[in-house]
Amino acid sequence: MTTLTLFALLFVCMFIGMPIAIALGFSSMMTILLFSSDSLASISLKLFEAASEHYTLLAIPFFILSSSFLSTGGVAKRLINFAINSVGHIRGGLAMASVLACMLFAAVSGSSPATVAAIGSIVIAGMVRSGYPESFAAGVIANAGTLGILIPPSIVMLVYAAATEVSASRMFMAGFIPGIMMGSILMIAIYVVARIKGLPSQPFPGLGAWGLSLAKASGGLMLIILVLGSIYGGVASPTEAASVAAIYAYLVAVWGYRDIGPLKDTPWRKPGQSLVSSVFSNIISLPYVFVASFTNKEVRLVVKDAAKVSIMLLFIIANAMLFAHVLTTERIPHMIAESIVSHGLEAWAFLIVVNILLLIAGNFMEPTAILLIMAPILFPIATQLGIDPIHLGIIMVVNMEIGMLTPPVGLNLFVTAGITGRSIGWVIKACLPWLSLLLIFLMMITYIPQISLFLPEFFDRMNGY
Amino acid sequence: APIEIKFSHVVAENTPKGQMALKFKELVEQRLAGKVEVKVYPNSQLYGDGKELEAMLLGDVELIAPSLSKFKKYTNQLQIFDLPFLFKDIESVDRFQQSDAGQGLLKSLEPKGLVGLGYLHNGLKQLSANAPLRTPDDASGKKFRIMSSDVLSAQFEAVEAVPLKKPFSEVFTLLQTKAIDGQENTWSNIYSKKFFEVQPYITESNHGVLDYMVVTSADFWNNLPDDIRMELSKALSEAVTLGNQIAAEKASADRQLIIDSNRSELITLTDAERQQWVDAMKPVWSQFEDQIGTDLIQAAVASNQ
Amino acid sequence: MINKLHKLEENLISLILVSMTLLVFWEVIMRFVFNAGIHWSQEVTLYLSAWLVLLGASWGIREGAHIGVDAFVKLLPDPLHRLLSLVAIFLCLVYCTLFLYGSWVYLAKMKSVGIEMEDLPVQKWQAMSVLIIGFALLSLRFFELAWRVYTGKQLGFHLADEAKESMHLIDDTKQD
Ligand code: NA
Ligand code: NA
Numbered sequence: 033m034t035t036l037t038l039f040a041l042l043f044v045c046m047f048i049g050m051p052i053a054i055a056l057g058f059s060s061m062m063t064i065l066l067f068s069s070d071s072l073a074s075i076s077l078k079l080f081e082a083a084s085e086h087y088t089l090l091a092i093p094f095f096i097l098s099s100s101f102l103s104t105g106g107v108a109k110r111l112i113n114f115a116i117n118s119v120g121h122i123r124g125g126l127a128m129a130s131v132l133a134c135m136l137f138a139a140v141s142g143s144s145p146a147t148v149a150a151i152g153s154i155v156i157a158g159m160v161r162s163g164y165p166e167s168f169a170a171g172v173i174a175n176a177g178t179l180g181i182l183i184p185p186s187i188v189m190l191v192y193a194a195a196t197e198v199s200a201s202r203m204f205m206a207g208f209i210p211g212i213m214m215g216s217i218l219m220i221a222i223y224v225v226a227r228i229k230g231l232p233s234q235p236f237p238g239l240g241a242w243g244l245s246l247a248k249a250s251g252g253l254m255l256i257i258l259v260l261g262s263i264y265g266g267v268a269s270p271t272e273a274a275s276v277a278a279i280y281a282y283l284v285a286v287w288g289y290r291d292i293g294p295l296k297d298t299p300w301r302k303p304g305q306s307l308v309s310s311v312f313s314n315i316i317s318l319p320y321v322f323v324a325s326f327t328n329k330e331v332r333l334v335v336k337d338a339a340k341v342s343i344m345l346l347f348i349i350a351n352a353m354l355f356a357h358v359l360t361t362e363r364i365p366h367m368i369a370e371s372i373v374s375h376g377l378e379a380w381a382f383l384i385v386v387n388i389l390l391l392i393a394g395n396f397m398e399p400t401a402i403l404l405i406m407a408p409i410l411f412p413i414a415t416q417l418g419i420d421p422i423h424l425g426i427i428m429v430v431n432m433e434i435g436m437l438t439p440p441v442g443l444n445l446f447v448t449a450g451i452t453g454r455s456i457g458w459v460i461k462a463c464l465p466w467l468s469l470l471l472i473f474l475m476m477i478t479y480i481p482q483i484s485l486f487l488p489e490f491f492d493r494m495n496g497y
Numbered sequence: 498a499p500i501e502i503k504f505s506h507v508v509a510e511n512t513p514k515g516q517m518a519l520k521f522k523e524l525v526e527q528r529l530a531g532k533v534e535v536k537v538y539p540n541s542q543l544y545g546d547g548k549e550l551e552a553m554l555l556g557d558v559e560l561i562a563p564s565l566s567k568f569k570k571y572t573n574q575l576q577i578f579d580l581p582f583l584f585k586d587i588e589s590v591d592r593f594q595q596s597d598a599g600q601g602l603l604k605s606l607e608p609k610g611l612v613g614l615g616y617l618h619n620g621l622k623q624l625s626a627n628a629p630l631r632t633p634d635d636a637s638g639k640k641f642r643i644m645s646s647d648v649l650s651a652q653f654e655a656v657e658a659v660p661l662k663k664p665f666s667e668v669f670t671l672l673q674t675k676a677i678d679g680q681e682n683t684w685s686n687i688y689s690k691k692f693f694e695v696q697p698y699i700t701e702s703n704h705g706v707l708d709y710m711v712v713t714s715a716d717f718w719n720n721l722p723d724d725i726r727m728e729l730s731k732a733l734s735e736a737v738t739l740g741n742q743i744a745a746e747k748a749s750a751d752r753q754l755i756i757d758s759n760r761s762e763l764i765t766l767t768d769a770e771r772q773q774w775v776d777a778m779k780p781v782w783s784q785f786e787d788q789i790g791t792d793l794i795q796a797a798v799a800s801n802q
Numbered sequence: 803m804i805n806k807l808h809k810l811e812e813n814l815i816s817l818i819l820v821s822m823t824l825l826v827f828w829e830v831i832m833r834f835v836f837n838a839g840i841h842w843s844q845e846v847t848l849y850l851s852a853w854l855v856l857l858g859a860s861w862g863i864r865e866g867a868h869i870g871v872d873a874f875v876k877l878l879p880d881p882l883h884r885l886l887s888l889v890a891i892f893l894c895l896v897y898c899t900l901f902l903y904g905s906w907v908y909l910a911k912m913k914s915v916g917i918e919m920e921d922l923p924v925q926k927w928q929a930m931s932v933l934i935i936g937f938a939l940l941s942l943r944f945f946e947l948a949w950r951v952y953t954g955k956q957l958g959f960h961l962a963d964e965a966k967e968s969m970h971l972i973d974d975t976k977q978d
Contacts, residue, residue, distance in 0.1 A: 045893060048886045049875045049958045051868035053859075058897045065900075069501075072904030073911065074557035076933055079901070080908075081548045084852035087664040087844065093854070094823055190669055193691055195509060195540070200669060200691040266675040268830045269667040275826035335816045340867040342819065343858030347868070350855060360542045404540045408510060449869050457873040554911055570917050609915055638837060645920045650841065661839040662921070676833070 034362050038063040042355075046440060052456070053344075056441070057351035060358045068361065075354065082353035087271060088187055089349065091146045093342035094274030098255075099153040099451075100338035101281035106291035107252040112158030114242075114249035121236040124226025126162055127172050128219045130155040134176035135215040136256060138183035144436050145345070145443040146274065148177030153451040163232035166452065167462035168225075174448040174459065175466040176218055178433035181399065183211035185263075185270065188399045188432055189425065195407040198421045202488040206422045207429065209487055214473050221469055251284045286331060287314075287321050293331050294324035341450040345443070349398070352441050356401040365393055365402070369409045379417040383427070383478050386410055390428060394435020398443070402435070403428060419481075426484040430474050437463050437470070499534045500725070504560040505543040505552070512685070513747055514562055514709060515539050517617060517740030521560075524732040532725060553714050554610055562617055562709040566646045572605045573788040577797060579648035580785065581655075581704050581778040585801040587621055587745065590706050598796035603710070612718045614711045614730065615737045618744040619683045621703040625696035625761070626679030627672075631770050633657075633777040639678040642668050649681075651781045652705075656774075665690070672696055683707050685744070688751035693761040700764045702774065711737065804946060811861045811939070818854045822847050842921040849919070849929050856936030863943040863959075870959055884951050887958040891948045898941040905933035 041059035046052060057079070064070050101107070119125030133151050152173040159169035181188040184204035193200035225231065236242075246253075259277050262268040268276055286293035290300075295317070301310040325331040359365060369389055377385060393402045407428065414424045436444040439460055448459045477483055502525070504518045515537075522535040544552045549561045550571070565578045577583070584590045593599045594616040603613030624630050626639060633656040640659045643649040653660040661677060671677040673695040680692060681704070687693050711733060718726065756763050766774070782794060829843045862868050875883050912927040919929050950956040 045890070046871045047874045048890045049870055049872045050890045050894060051863075051870045051959060053868060054894050054897055055870070058893055061897065061900055070557055071555055071907070072900055073555045073907035074552055074904075076901055076904035076908045077548055077552055077555065077557075078544070080852060080856075080930055080933055081545055083855045084848045085545050085547050086666075087848060088666045090822070090826070090847065090851055093819060093851070094826070097819065097823060185670055187666065190666070199694055201673075201694045262830075263670070264674060267834045268676060269663075269670050269674075271667060272826055272830045275823050276830060278823045279827045332816060335819060336812060339815050339819045339854070339858060340862060340865055343815070343855055343862050344867045344869060346851070346855040347859045347862070357543075361538070405542070408540075446869060455873070456869055456871055551908075551912065551917075554915055555908060570920065609917075640833065640837070640839070645841075645845075659833075659837055659839055660841070661833065662841055662844050664844065 034063060034067045035364050037066060038355075038358060038362075042440065052440065052446070053348040053351045056348070056355045060351070060354040063358050063362075070361070078354055078357055079350055082350040083346065088143065089346065091143055091271045091274040092149060092345055093338070094271070094278045095146045095150040096153075096342050096345075097335065097338040098274065098278040098281040099150055100334050100341075101278070101285045102154055102252060102255070106289050107281070107285055110245070110249040110289070111154060111252040112161065114245040114253070115155075115158060116162055116234065117237050117242045117245045120162060120234040123233045124222045124231050125233065126155075126159055127164065127169070127222045127226070127231075130159065130169075130173060131176045131215055131218045131222065134173065135179055135183060135211065136260075138177075138179040138181075138211065139260070143187055143270070144178045144180035144433065145447045147180035148174060148444050148447045149341075149451065150277075152177065152448060156452060162234070166454075167458070168231075170448050170452050170454070170459060171462035171464075171466045172218065172222065174437060174444045174463045175470060176215065177444050177447075178436050178470070179211055179214060181436075182207050182214060182426075182429055182433060184208060186429065188403060188429055191400050191403045192407055192425045192428060195404055196411045196421055196425070198425060202422055202492070203425050205488040205491055206426050206484045210426055210430070210473075210477055210483055213476075213483065214470075217469055217473055218466070221466070251288045255280055255284070282325075282331075285334075286325060287318065292328075292334070294321055294328050296330070341447075344450055345446055348441075348446055349443070352398060353401070355441070356397045359397060360401065360405060365397075365405050366409065368392075369406060379419055380479070382413065382417055383419070386414075386424075386427065387431060387474060387478060390431035391434060391438070394431055395438045396441050397435075398441070399432035399435065402432065420485055422488055423481040423484050427474075427478055430470075430477050434467065434470050434474065437467050499532055500721070502533060502535045502559040502729075503538065503543065503557075504535055505538045505549055505558045506562055507541040507546045507549070508539065509689075510537075510539045512689070513619070513740045513744035514617060516743050517562075517736045518560075520739045521733055521736035524735060525729065528732060529725065529728055533729070550611075550712075553712070556714060556716060559717050560614075560711065560713055562711045564619065564644075564707060564709050566644050566649075568606065568710065569646060571609045571611065574602060574605050574790060574793060575710075576646070576648050576785055577602075577789045577793055578706055578708060579646050579652070580782055580789075580794070580797075581652045582775045583782070583794070583797050584621075584706055586703070587618060587706075589801045590618070590621075590708065591741075592802075593797050593800035594708075596796060596800060598793055602793075606712065607715060610715045611712050612715050614713055614733055617709040617711060617737050618741045619707040619709060620685060620744055620748040622681045622683055622705040622707050623687065624679060624681050624700040624702045624704065625687060625692055626698055626700070627675055627696060628678070629698045629762070629764055630679070630700045630702075631764060631766065632773050636679075640676075642671070642677050642680040648781065648785055649705075651784055652778055655778045655781050668692070669695065681705070684748045684752040684755070688755055693755045693758065697761055698764055699755065699761050700766065702766065702771075704774065704778070804942075807939075808861065808864055811857065815854060815858050815861055818850050818857070822850045822854070825850075845919060845921045852930075853932045856932045857939070859936060860939035860943045863940065863947060866959070868959065872958060875958060880957060883957050884954070887951045888948060890959070891944050891951065894944050895941060895948075898937045898944065901937045902934060902941070905937060909934065 038059055041062055042055055045055035045058055061075055064075060115126055115129050119129045134147055137147050137151050156169045156173055160166050184207050189203040190200055193203050255277060258280055259273050262273045262276055263270060290296055436442055445456060445459050449456050506514055506518060508514050518537045522537050525533050525535050546563060552558045553561055565575050568575045606613055630636055637657040640661050641653050642663050643660045645662050650660040663671060755761055825843050825847050829840050832838050832840055875886055909927040909930060917926045919926055
């Protein structure tokens with residue numbers, strides 16, 4: 033009854049056009065009022081907790097701010113030019129390069145929506161410009177973005193490791209090959225589609241033009257090195273690196289390329305100025321640029337756009353946590369999981385059930401919540417059936433990836449809708465064909481444990497643990 | 498209808514705290530069948546550790562067991578448990594907690610509408626780092642992650658180290674990439690949070706204690722019928738005894754698991770080395786004497802015998 | 803009046819986002835370059851993020867930032883579409899009212915107990931007052947929206963896919 037009310041309310045609210053965030057919050061609230069003794073005050077507390085106690089979520093506004101500067105300044109254009117010059121002559125090359133960019137970014141970020149936000153806002157526009165259908169571009173990126181939690185580092189894997197006491201670094205290693213495999217599958221699929229559909233390709237512009245576009249794009253390319261470098265060089269955590277990326281993107285757009293902001297149309301070197309004096313005057317202009325940015329119309333518009341998308345996402349997430357809270361307190365996932373696993377299944381059948389269970393949960397809840405509830409229930413049974421805990425972990429992570437793309441609660445869907453300005457329905461349709469690839473991939477991961485286990489076992493043997 | 502007790506905590510069911518909660522549920526449902534019903538919510542399923550105290554004040558949860566440092570805004574006195582090298586071993590901690598002074602501390606939360614029901618061990622804290630820490634000099638200039646606590650901050654500043662406050666979700670990566678050099682924690686936390694995989698050296702310093710207090714709200718507790726309150730008290734103290742026993746077993750088991758993993762080297766201090774740490778960190782006591790109370794500190798020292 | 807408020811909100815929200823970014827960035831610089839920590843930065847950043855979201859939610863209504871599913875209502879004739887929108891807005895107002903009440907009780911309790919933030923000498927109820935401010939502003943926005951729908955100026959929530967302005971990103975790059 034409780035479950036029925038919760039879901040009925042959610043779907044009715046969504047169908048009459050309520051914002052998704054409020055539909056999630058409203059249905060949760062009503063269910064609590066009708067069926068539980070929790071106070072309204074505790075619901076407010078829970079919402080505030082959701083909005084203020086998740087440090088890793090801060091990566092989302094920071095990366096969105098960073099991409100906002102990259103895309104409104106000419107930084108994105110230069111990056112896109114470089115990408116087109118590099119791979120534009122291969123059919124589907126730009127889309128493949130975008131997948132590669134997502135994989136690279138996934139290797140520095142632990143979060144899927146952050147990956148979509150960071151890469152998508154630049155490359156979707158670039159692909160559209162080179163003649164790809166927008167839905168194709170959005171679908172590819174929303175899917176490739178899920179690699180954020182599969183390619184290490186991964187927040188979701190850390191949660192799994194803490195919940196089940198398996199080694200976090202073995203989990204990270206186990207995600208490596210599946211991550212590269214998933215990326216490759218996407219690229220192969222893109223190539224096939226590009227051949228069949230005759231997606232655009234452009235003639236190679238020649239080495240000279242290529243080199244020039246590389247030089248022009250270097251300010252933007254440095255961002256990747258900066259983010260990767262600051263995490264692996266022991267400077268910052270992924271969330272902190274996101275803030276570094278935002279500041280850097282601001283500097284490159286406003287002070288470096290000067291496409292927007294107070295220095296717009298001010299050259300780096302005035303005619304007749306000596307090199308030393310120009311470097312000096314540019315450096316001392318920094319404080320002025322910073323202060324003047326606060327009143328600069330273009331800079332403010334960029335920040336405003338970033339705030340808009342960030343708020344929309346974070347407000348949905350906060351309300352989705354309220355929704356998950358109701359599911360948890362009503363013990364709905366527990367009951368379903370316990371009744372299913374009590375049937376005494378074989379290992380292969382158990383894994384099918386696990387997948388179905390996780391896919392359903394993935395429709396409605398966030399990965400962290402699902403893992404914290406499901407891992408303790410599934411883990412002991414899997415161990416009994418002789419399933420390696422690391423293997424189970426990777427299966428769960430891949431399921432969580434799919435959950436990012438399934439309505440009604442799918443973070444990658446929301447981010448993609450946010451950066452393309454399209455409706456959720458449009459984004460879902462765009463993702464669907466690629467989602468089926470992810471499902472096939474899930475079957476491979478489920479029934480070929482060696483994909484996940486090869487690397488951690490190899491390293492364990494090498495280190496003699 | 499039976500009285501409902503929601504017991505919310507933020508750790509897994511297989512931890513000492515989780516086991517304690519389940520034991521309490523079992524005992525209560527045996528002895529007060531039909532009168533009291535206990536529901537246990539592990540893993541921050543209800544509230545995270547930043548909000549569970551507030552939820553209790555609102556009357557939405559009846560039992561929680563936060564770590565003692567969570568109470569610093571509720572009463573200054575409980576900071577005593579953060580003082581470095583105050584207790585010789587876990588038995589001394591026990592003696593202090595059971596003494597009149599320790600039991601009195603349970604009541605120190607009453608002005609804020611909370612009642613302490615008992616202490617539960619997590620264990621003694623060890624230092625881990627990416628370089629061996631034998632003397633206080635080794636810690637100098639190094640960055641250590643701490644929980645939010647002025648005492649712990651002062652403790653690391655006393656050895657010229659840099660205390661940093663970071664949320665758990667970031668700590669593993671920060672330690673792995675060496676953006677932070679070290680941290681302090683109990684054996685069971687170092688094991689379950691996987692810090693030993695990214696911290697090559699662990700110094701068995703036993704320099705502090707990380708314990709929990711089981712609390713309930715005064716509104717709820719004082720309105721219970723006397724016989725039920727008595728019975729609950731008894732069940733709780735039995736559950737806590739079991740929890741403490743599991744905590745002790747787990748501490749030594751996890752310590753062994755970490756050693757066996759070969760990923761981290763265990764450093765044991767000589768008496769002379771240990772004394773250097775004590776000398777360096779003990780001045781922290783006098784810094785917080787006014788807030789905590791000299792009598793209380795003396796009572797704690799006395800429990801070392 | 804409402805336009806001025808909107809502008810004020812917008813400036814405040816941008817300022818919060820920028821402050822959060824600078825604060826976390828500054829913390830990294832302090833740690834890496836100066837080998838020091840800022841003990842209050844984590845807590846302040848997290849509270850700022852709560853202010854960003856809860857204050858921004860109402861601003862986002864006017865900006866058409868919130869996404870929803872409008873595939874179904876779009877199939878309906880306009881009067882019916884507007885009627886359903888009014889129902890939806892009414893439910894949103896119920897949501898706000900309940901939150902306002904809950905937040906009032908919550909903050910009143912925190913005020914009476916008198917707990918401070920972990921790392922700053924600020925009362926928690928003050929730091930969390932955005933719960934009330936945010937939901938009050940959100941209610942105001944929904945009343946305004948209801949009026950616009952009632953008078954026929956708008957059909958629904960002005961959801962993101964109608965707000966083409968965020969498409970400028972793609973149009974920009976298409977131009978050259
Ligand atoms: Na990742
Ligand atoms: Na989903």
